[in-house]
Amino acid sequence: xxxxxxxxxxxxxxxxxxxxxxxxxxxxxxxxxxxxxxxxxxxxxxxxxxxxxxxxxxxxxxxxxxxxxxxxxxxxxxxxxxxxxxxxxxxxxxxxxxxxxxxxxxxxxxxxxxxxxxxxxxxxxxxxxxxxxxxxxxxxxxxxxxxxxxxxxxxxxxxxxxxxxxxxxxxxxxxxxxxxxxxxxxxxxxxxxxxxxxxxxxxxxxxxxxxxxxxxxxxxxxxxxxxxxxxxxxxxxxxxxxxxxxxxxxxxxxxxxxxxxxxxxxxxxxxxxxxxxxxxxxxxxxxxxxxxxxxxxxxxxxxxxxxxxxxxxxxxxxxxxxxxxxxxxxxxxxxxxxxxxxxxxxxxxxxxxxxxxxxxxxxx
Numbered sequence: 001x002x003x004x005x006x007x008x009x010x011x012x013x014x015x016x017x018x019x020x021x022x023x024x025x026x027x028x029x030x031x032x033x034x035x036x037x038x039x040x041x042x043x044x045x046x047x048x049x050x051x052x053x054x055x056x057x058x059x060x061x062x063x064x065x066x067x068x069x070x071x072x073x074x075x076x077x078x079x080x081x082x083x084x085x086x087x088x089x090x091x092x093x094x095x096x097x098x099x100x101x102x103x104x105x106x107x108x109x110x111x112x113x114x115x116x117x118x119x120x121x122x123x124x125x126x127x128x129x130x131x132x133x134x135x136x137x138x139x140x141x142x143x144x145x146x147x148x149x150x151x152x153x154x155x156x157x158x159x160x161x162x163x164x165x166x167x168x169x170x171x172x173x174x175x176x177x178x179x180x181x182x183x184x185x186x187x188x189x190x191x192x193x194x195x196x197x198x199x200x201x202x203x204x205x206x207x208x209x210x211x212x213x214x215x216x217x218x219x220x221x222x223x224x225x226x227x228x229x230x231x232x233x234x235x236x237x238x239x240x241x242x243x244x245x246x247x248x249x250x251x252x253x254x255x256x257x258x259x260x261x262x263x264x265x266x267x268x269x270x271x272x273x274x275x276x277x278x279x280x281x282x283x284x285x286x287x288x289x290x291x292x293x294x295x296x297x298x299x300x301x302x303x304x305x306x307x308x309x310x311x312x313x314x315x316x317x318x319x320x321x322x323x324x325x326x327x328x329x330x331x332x333x334x335x336x337x338x339x340x341x342x343x344x345x346x347x348x349x350x351x352x353x354x355x356x357x358x359x360x361x362x363x364x
Contacts, residue, residue, distance in 0.1 A: 002072060002305035004287055004294045007050035007062065012038035015206055018096030020187055024128070025299025029053075038093050041301035042277055044086035045196055046116075054294070062086060062303075075274035075306030077328050085118075086194055087326055088255055090277055090301055092127075093188040099181045100200035101136065101157050105223040106176030113219070115197050119176040122192030123250050123257055125322055127281055129166035130185030136161035137172050139179050139226045148224065152217055157202035170233035171249040171257060173353040177225030189279055191324045193254050199223055229354035237351065239341055241266075251327070251334045251351045253359045258323045262315040269310050274326050276304040283319035288312045296321075331363055 008029050017037030022030035030036055042062065043050045049061035057065060066086050071079035074086065081087075104120035105113070124135070139148075140162050151159045161179045166186050174180050182188060199219040203212075236247040236259065245261040260266060262285070268276075278287075284297040289311040294302065296313065298320075304311060313319065327333050338348050345364045352358035 001291050002069065002308050003055050003291060004289065004308070004311075005052050005057065005062075005065070005303040005305070006054045006294070006300060007042060007303070008053045009050055010040040010043050010045075010048040011036055012040070012048075014038065015204075016095050016097040016099050016184075018094040020094045020096075020128070021092050021299075024187065025297075027299050035096065036094060038091050040089065040091050041279065042088065042090040042303050043194075045089055045194055048196070069305070072307040073275065073305045075272060075326075077273040078275065078306070078326050081326075088277060088324060089192050089194045090279060090324060091188075091190040091192070092299075093182065093186070093190055095182045095184055095186045095188065097184050098204070099183075100204050100206065101161060101179070101181045101202050102198055102200040103179055103220050103224050104174075104176050104195070105197050105199070105219070106225070109177070109223045110195070110197050117195040117197040118193055120193050120195040120197050121175045121252060121254050122190055123174060123255070124172045124182070125189040125191075125249065125257065125259075125281075126166050126168050126170050126172075126186060127189055128187040129168050133166040133185030134163050134183040135166050135172060135186065136163050136179070136181040136183070137174065137232075138162050138229065139224070141228050143226050145221060145224070145226065148226070149221055152201050152220075164232055167233055171236065172233050173250045173252070175225070175252065175353065175357040177223055177357070179224060179226075189281065189322055191255055191257055191277075191322070225357065227355045234351060234353065235347075237338060237343055237347060248334065248338065248351055249322075250353065251330060251360060252353075252357075253327065253330070256325050256327055256330075256333060258325075260313075260319075260321045260323055262313060262319045262321070264315070266313040266315075267310070268312070270306075270308060271328075272306050273328050275306050277324040278302045278304065279322040279324070281320050281322060283315060283317055285313055285315040285319045288314060330360060334360065335363060
């Protein structure tokens with residue numbers, strides 16, 4: 001029988017890292033004697049897989065578990081759509097320094113240039129931010145490809161993007177092709193497509209040779225989706241369910257993000273069509289299911305297999321989690337329940353971000 005899976009995360013020691021991943025959550029899997037930039041909490045990215053650390057499957061990596069259990073783990077609909085490609089990647093990012101200004105390709109461009117990955121659409125949930133911390137999200141108003149190249153050539157590499165202040169508890173949607181960077185002082189929960197595709201037009205002090213740097217500039221110019229709009233955070237849509245809050249944070253064809261703020265038990269019937277990813281960010285509790293219970297605590301992500309069946313979260317005090325799902329149908333998952341709750345269509349559409357990459361607008 002499948003059960004809630006916990007992982008020893010894959011770690012990335014990029015130059016921008018700090019010490020907060022270990023300190024904020026007292027995570028036993030994170031070293032405290034060196035900086036850590038990223039903890040890949042739920043990952044089947046090739047060569048960077050998380051290792052199951054609990055129960056009978058302990059020692060298997062996530063990709064091995066997907067290959068073994070197939071639709072029982074990822075869900076019938078997810079398996080039909082993606083096969084043994086696990087579609088999501090969940091991370092913590094501790095940004096003690098600015099990240100390089102960058103762009104991730106969309107699926108089309110990744111295939112066009114024969115990358116070993118799919119495209120990379122992602123969303124950031126700001127868990128903590130130092131005073132004055134900033135984010136760069138999207139192209140600055142009126143940017144053209146020609147100006148983009150000129151700014152790069154003269155070394156003004158952050159100027160092509162719009163700079164916005166970080167807001168703790170806010171969500172920022174970054175579709176493939178979106179110019180972006182995370183500024184120093186941010187601690188981020190990131191939900192994204194399972195991909196490590198990245199082009200940076202300025203790798204800052206990272207150890208990349210001149211050939212890679214030049215190549216990335218050209219790819220950045222070609223992969224960029226430049227559009228005017230308001231790349232601010234997405235205002236959540238909040239539904240009250242008893243003493244609990246169920247908040248919709250963002251939605252696209254690849255994933256949906258929600259925040260569950262629990263003061264009393266939260267029960268789910270289970271969904272054999274897809275898995276559930278839970279990222280607890282504050283508090284603790286118990287996750288009970290047919291066959292046992294697992295401790296839930298901030299900083300320790302869980303993957304709930306599709307065929308696990310019904311489950312209940314029982315908070316011990318206040319418990320806050322981010323939930324990530326692969327959409328079965330955005331109409332069924334997002335539009336219909338929010339309309340039924342009395343939310344108007346423009347607010348629903350806003351969950352998909354601005355501009356041409358909004359996947360909800362064409363469905364309403």
